[in-house]
Amino acid sequence: MIEQAQSFDFAGSIGIAEIDITPPIGIYNRCWGAATTYTAQWIHMPFYATVMVVGETNPLVIIGMDSVGEFGTRAKESFFQRISATLEIDESQILICASHTHSSPMLVDVDPELPGADLHADYLIELYDKLYLLTIEAASKRQKTLIQSNYGKCDLARNRDLLHEGSYVTGYNPSGEDDDTLFTARLTNEAQETIAVIVNYACHPTTLAWDNDQLSPDYIGSLRETIRKELNVPMIFIQGCSGNLGPAIGFTGDLSIPERHGRQLGFASLSSLENMSLPGTTLVLDEIKKSGADLAVWKEQPSTANETVQFHAGTIRWPIRADLLKSVAINKLLAENPDNADKERLNRKLRIRESIGEGDDMTLYYWVARMGNILIIANGGEAYSKLQVSLRARYPEYTVICANCCRTSYGYVVPEEDYEKPNLYPAWQTPLAVGIFEELYDRCVQKIDSFIKE
16 A cells, blocks of 8 residues: 655755856857858857755766767866866766757867857866856855655657658657656755756757857756746756657747747746645655545655765777778868768768777766666767666656766767668767667666665
8 A cells, every 4th residue: 555655855965056158259159060150149048057066075066058068178178177176076976967059169179260269269268167166166055955856747859750751850750759758856955945946858959050140058048047037046957868859840040939948848847846745745645534435635744855875987888880981081071072061961970080089989978876766867978768768667766867968979879770760860970889779778777776776
């Protein structure tokens, strides 16, 4: 007989801080192969970074940040070294989770000859200086905090692998399998005041595309405004496993569309928060009341939150696809091909190849953490939603946060069966050979099972 509802609580010392990290107008900002402009002309909404430092000794640092993704830069490397030294932690305990907005400068060293490259170089230095100071601020604000989490629903995210005339294109697939699960968490202090909100949702921020010349956090900006208007607290947004998910209406220059999307997700998040028990309580079956029927009366009763913290940083050394070109061959094609979109595709291939090296294998980074009854699984690629769906189903007694584009983003993590789909973009974009999805899932399960048994 079930007499108590499941409580997804965690209690610990947590510090929160946020800062505006909006890039400057004029910065190099070309993220789309079909784009005709190279620099940002306006600012749609401000960009933010929010830091959460968990634990007093050997803390875990989680940063949610408006950006398309991270790559190796000197400024980034210096940031990790400084935080590691100041907080006396291993660099692997610093997780930067990119929102993955495609209306953001790529955090990569760019050719100094490109328009806006000087602003881009200065921005990288300024950005990681800000993140360092913000992390130290968050660490200084640590206080006893309760996290309560909940699953909700939002149908913004739709399958985007569309079979069209015998070949796959990237866009809304009305008959595809979606994942509408929304993770929301409320952080409260000892005075039961809400101090922050976590939103984990899987949907590519590709509402704005080649017709847009503005810097924008995409739908995350309006999501943040919606929550801030109601609660007046920082929000940490963590992009979920959205490799095959995006909005039905996207690839536009109409700024009202991401604003609508953000409000939709914001209202769903607020609804999920309203559905939670009061801080520090759980639902308990209080009595069976005789009436016209025998009525089960549930009431909110005090509960003790789980204070367990476990963390693992792992690597998977994996073969590179045999057909992935080396840098020399890509550069040759670039010299021969002036086409705008094809040239952009080749430049992306070159950037990936230079990042992973000229060898025959590469490293995928992943992280597994447990905070009480909350599991966090992050990876340095763009995993398909099957990963988070499978993990939620395997661990129903926990709420699960899955994060894509953590600390880096070299390619998609695609299930084995999808490699056979003709011209499927994630399958030909990724440098990772077939089988990586299944290996990542197995590694995460092994580590989670070991956490639970301890």
